[in-house]
Amino acid sequence: MSTHELAEVERLRRHLAQSRRLYEVRDDGQGGRHWQEVGPKDFTPLEPEGDPPPFSAKLFFFAERELLFRFDGGQFYSSLPEVRPQAIFGLHACDLQAIAYQDRFFAQDPHYQARRHATLLVGVECRESCSNGFCSLVESGPLVGDGLADLVLVRRDDARGWWLRVGSAAGAEAIRELRLPTNLDGCQATRESNAARVALAQLHDRELLDGVAALNAGQVSADTWETLGTHCFGCSGCTQVCPTCSCFAPLEQVGASGEVQHERVWDSCLYEGFQAEASGHNPSASPGQRVQRFWLHKFGEPFREQFGHYGCVGCGRCDRVCPGGIGVHGVIGEVGRP
Amino acid sequence: MIDLTPRKLHLLDSYEDGRDARHFSFRIDFPQAHDLATMPGQFFMLAVPGVGEAPFTYVSPPNLYGHFNALIRRMGNLTDALFALRPGDTLGYRGPFGKGWPLFFSPRRVLVVAGGCGLAPLAGLIDEASREHLSSRLSVVYGARRDEDQILARERLRWKLAIPFIETLDDAAAGQRRGTPLDHFDEVFATVQPDTLLCCGPESLMLGAARASVEHGIQPSRIWVSLERRMHCGVGLCGHCYIGASYACLDGPTYRYDRFLALTGATDSCAAPALQRC
Structure with a gap:
């Protein structure tokens, strides 16, 4: 991995946007922040600090709704997406860890991989902890792990611009024409300082680890889960914003011409009917069972063994979105208390 | 891909x-x-x-x-x-x-227990045993509520000529066996002494058959059950068919009983709530 000096981060963005669609989180003017396309002539300063955007970048790869196949009355036709080269600019370490998690989960999914292979990931390392984040406790930040991004931005402490770390051959090729000078003096010290600062700010969240331990030891009673379940509105907010949630449901529609389109759409394990069978049997009929399932999927050791990381990357989005107060702090923070 | x-x-x-x-x-x-x-x-x-x-x-x-x-x-x-x-x-x-039934007849003595439509996933295995002249190693107990609920009528006629095949009904007429398959376990275990159980049917039947088989001396690792779950993709992606950390479409629908218990965090003595909750 090489490290370069980068005086103006916007120059990098404009350069990357010349040959691909580039997306960055921007204010929408109505109090919201979303991933928006940014053109090669955009000079808006990058604002990398603060909370991660309400929606992670998973929608770029695992589409919220997409066509899988169609049937014309005689034959079935596959429908793989045609993706133009794209760059996701300004990804926090937690979201990059989540992409790595989904890369493994969807390793054999042609729809996901078609989008993923067409994408350049540009990360930015946080200098401060965000309001609900605990990335340092689940080893997903604030430093971007090796191989998780094609390019990684590190802001210099001395206000003299940035370091740009190259994480892949695709990243090196993407900046080749910029001819950036190589310089890693002070970069690692700054990164270590950032990591220590964020970890210190997140120290108070160590109670979450007690909750994870209790969860995996089976020490959380069914009654506790049912009590937590009474707070679940079944709104699917958590699963929508969670960067590692991946469940989907089929949606089949018949057009006016009679052609059948079979799509998949994001689904949620918190919905009452998620496991309901045609016979009426529902293995997860109670809200408590579904809440338990969601958190086992995020923090269960069997999943960590399978994917090399917890299904939770510590972004804190579920805390922000849950109307019932049973985001990660409301659940995992609670079940670890003696 | x-x-x-x-x-x-x-x-x-x-x-x-x-x-x-x-x-x-x-x-x-x-x-x-x-x-x-x-x-x-x-x-x-x-x-x-x-x-x-x-x-x-x-x-x-x-x-x-x-x-x-x-x-x-x-x-x-x-x-x-x-x-x-x-x-x-x-x-x-x-x-x-998914995973099918284990095919390991000889030298095992296999008891097949099916309830209602649960006979269908076992049909290929029973046919296989019949064809391979392993009928002395395989016995079947098939339960249904009423005779009109029984399936695979033509196959059952054929199987009854080749292997020990007990049919039992919840609502039995005169001359028919009455009760669930479990009601005939003492007789079956006394006559054929099975050391392996393959079971498919309602979860309550599978649970009961598994527990009764353990009580009759079959190891949990010699018991297989077939779990029904909602499935949309069949390839372990849509998430609907989870059983603990497992997806039934990949690791099942046929599960070894001891592994199934481990997945649901239950022991065979308290598997009933686990089965209801899984």
């Missing part, structure tokens, strides 16, 4: 085979080599165009010509649409998926 697009499937024929159940014959368009590797107890995703896909098990696996059979009970929108189709109509097919 996996392929989520169905292959073309022809509906050849069907006949009534139990209450609200039909026995279907299908033909896969352009069968492939892997179709022949289908194992009893595996399943396929059947696409009914305009309605969707659902998982069903094989009564007989695809042959060289792509022909196979399935017993399907009318249960919801998709099967309503399927039952309205006629021979020659086009459907979609993906499969085979």
Whole structure:
């Protein structure tokens, strides 16, 4: 991995946007922040600090709704997406860890991989902890792990611009024409300082680890889960914003011409009917069972063994979105208390 | 990469085979080599165009010509649409998926317990045993509520000539065995002394059969059950068929009992709530 000096981060963005669609989180003017396309002539300063955007970048790869196949009355036709080269600019370490998690989960999914292979990931390392984040406790930040991004931005402490770390051959090729000078003096010290600062700010969240331990030891009673379940509105907010949630449901529609389109759409394990069978049997009929399932999927050791990381990357989005107060702090923070 | 697009499937024929159940014959368009590797107890995703896909098990696996059979009970929108189709109509097919039954007859003495439509996933295995002249190693106890709920009438006639085959009904007429399969376990264990159980049916039946078999001396590691779960993709992606940290479409639907208990965090003595909750 090489490290370069980068005086103006916007120059990098404009350069990357010349040959691909580039997306960055921007204010929408109505109090919201979303991933928006940014053109090669955009000079808006990058604002990398603060909370991660309400929606992670998973929608770029695992589409919220997409066509899988169609049937014309005689034959079935596959429908793989045609993706133009794209760059996701300004990804926090937690979201990059989540992409790595989904890369493994969807390793054999042609729809996901078609989008993923067409994408350049540009990360930015946080200098401060965000309001609900605990990335340092689940080893997903604030430093971007090796191989998780094609390019990684590190802001210099001395206000003299940035370091740009190259994480892949695709990243090196993407900046080749910029001819950036190589310089890693002070970069690692700054990164270590950032990591220590964020970890210190997140120290108070160590109670979450007690909750994870209790969860995996089976020490959380069914009654506790049912009590937590009474707070679940079944709104699917958590699963929508969670960067590692991946469940989907089929949606089949018949057009006016009679052609059948079979799509998949994001689904949620918190919905009452998620496991309901045609016979009426529902293995997860109670809200408590579904809440338990969601958190086992995020923090269960069997999943960590399978994917090399917890299904939770510590972004804190579920805390922000849950109307019932049973985001990660409301659940995992609670079940670890003696 | 996996392929989520169905292959073309022809509906050849069907006949009534139990209450609200039909026995279907299908033909896969352009069968492939892997179709022949289908194992009893595996399943396929059947696409009914305009309605969707659902998982069903094989009564007989695809042959060289792509022909196979399935017993399907009318249960919801998709099967309503399927039952309205006629021979020659086009459907979609993906499969085979999941883990089938273990095929390890000799020197084991295998007890097969089935309830209702749970006989269908075991049909291929019973046929296999009959063909391989392993009938002395295999016994079947088949339970249903009433005689009209019994399925695979033609196959049962054939099997009864080849292997020990007990039929029992909740609502039995004079001359018929009465009760659930469990009511006949003492007799079965006294006569055939099985050391292996394969079971498919309602979860309460499977749980009861597994526990009773353990009490009769069968090791939990010699017991297999077939779990029904909602499945949309069949390839471990949609998330619907979870059982603990496992997906039934990949690791099941056939689970070894001790592994199933470990997945649900239960022991065989307290598996009832686990089965209800899993």
